[in-house]
Amino acid sequence: MMLKRFIKMTAVAVLCAVLLTSSALTSCSGGGGKTAMSLTYNGITADISSNIYNYYLSYTKTMMLYQYYSAQGVTDTTQMSDVPGIWVTAYPDNSIPGVKTYDDYAKLQAETSVENLLAIIVYCKNNNLALSKSQLNTVDVNIKNLINNNYNRSASQLESTLARFGINESIYRQIKRYETMSGLVDTYLFDPSTGKTKITDDMINQFYTQNCVRIKHILILLNPGTKDVNGNPESYSADELAQRNQKADDIYNSIAGGADFDSFASQSEDPGTASSPDGYTISKNTSFVPEVITAAFDMKIGEVRKVQSASYGWHIIQRVDLLPADQAVNIDNGGTWKDYITTQMKALALDQELKSYTDNIKVDTSETSLFTIASSDTMFDCLELLQ
Numbered sequence: 001m002m003l004k005r006f007i008k009m010t011a012v013a014v015l016c017a018v019l020l021t022s023s024a025l026t027s028c029s030g031g032g033g034k035t036a037m038s039l040t041y042n043g044i045t046a047d048i049s050s051n052i053y054n055y056y057l058s059y060t061k062t063m064m065l066y067q068y069y070s071a072q073g074v075t076d077t078t079q080m081s082d083v084p085g086i087w088v089t090a091y092p093d094n095s096i097p098g099v100k101t102y103d104d105y106a107k108l109q110a111e112t113s114v115e116n117l118l119a120i121i122v123y124c125k126n127n128n129l130a131l132s133k134s135q136l137n138t139v140d141v142n143i144k145n146l147i148n149n150n151y152n153r154s155a156s157q158l159e160s161t162l163a164r165f166g167i168n169e170s171i172y173r174q175i176k177r178y179e180t181m182s183g184l185v186d187t188y189l190f191d192p193s194t195g196k197t198k199i200t201d202d203m204i205n206q207f208y209t210q211n212c213v214r215i216k217h218i219l220i221l222l223n224p225g226t227k228d229v230n231g232n233p234e235s236y237s238a239d240e241l242a243q244r245n246q247k248a249d250d251i252y253n254s255i256a257g258g259a260d261f262d263s264f265a266s267q268s269e270d271p272g273t274a275s276s277p278d279g280y281t282i283s284k285n286t287s288f289v290p291e292v293i294t295a296a297f298d299m300k301i302g303e304v305r306k307v308q309s310a311s312y313g314w315h316i317i318q319r320v321d322l323l324p325a326d327q328a329v330n331i332d333n334g335g336t337w338k339d340y341i342t343t344q345m346k347a348l349a350l351d352q353e354l355k356s357y358t359d360n361i362k363v364d365t366s367e368t369s370l371f372t373i374a375s376s377d378t379m380f381d382c383l384e385l386l387q
Helices: 002-007 011-023 050-071 102-126 133-150 155-163 169-190 201-211 238-256 261-267 271-275 290-298 337-358 380-386
Strands: 035-041 044-049 213-221 280-282 304-309 313-320 361-363
Touching: 035 050, 035 102, 035 337, 044 050, 044 102, 050 102, 050 169, 050 380, 102 169, 102 337, 102 361, 133 155, 133 169, 133 380, 155 169, 155 380, 169 337, 201 337, 213 238, 213 261, 213 271, 213 290, 238 261, 238 304, 238 313, 261 271, 290 304, 290 313
Parallel strands: none
Antiparallel strands: 035 044, 035 361, 213 280, 213 313, 304 313
């Protein structure tokens, strides 16, 4: 079941899950306002107010918009802002109960974060996990530095910014304390020597070898990617397309006949062929050409295929042996597959550990229904708050 849940995560959902798992450990109980969620477990109670809930809607909205812009090659956060049309767009996975639009999906992510937050708070108390005086002092010093370095030494300026997200400095301080407390939980569960949950190299490698393949890739484009004087996309003529198809055939036939794949790499119109000479290590959920993914998982080591996709053109791919997980790059996040799998296994193990807590959470839908992702503010101009 754990592996099944892991496999189903899409690339964007994975990166959001990682970010949101972190955010879920950075809120606080109470915080003023009406109660949005509460949890009582083993005689310990914690609650989250609607203003804290609203803060996490803003956090989630910002992170999802960041992914949207990053996918388009925009990395300068000063150029990022809300895109209202996203939130009313239908969400492609219709199997998630209650999720019809991206607004619904983002709100579900935020609510999951707050639920995890509540569980963390009570879990820590239930297992006698508490911050040291030194850790508490570090939080205070960091907030003081934040005010001095980012808000002109003015606490009122910080308060004004925090008010956009329904919180104040006192609540923000509590948020940062619980963010620090997440490290206690991580150590308690996953410390290699003393942790109660072990994630071994054998577990990682088993998942990696069962769910990933590596391919080398040459692309011959179906369209030139240029525009005419009126700004309209240009197309190849029928004769040009026939020539390009023949070129792809020639490359495929040469490699299938025993020629070295790498000797044709310079003819690829995929920039990644040159920048990733070891090829692409992918899972079935990697953000890559669907037709190529399907073919890759159907191929044997050493096999070569020519695959056509409607979006890009002709792909000549060869399946090759996997690199070690700590050397293979996950193209969705730029890290290694070992780090990615480790992070996800930890998240799933934490989810299991907290299940008996999250199952007891009570949500006041009359309160949470008052808030939407679309109406929440973004945090691109104050990302320092998330540090």
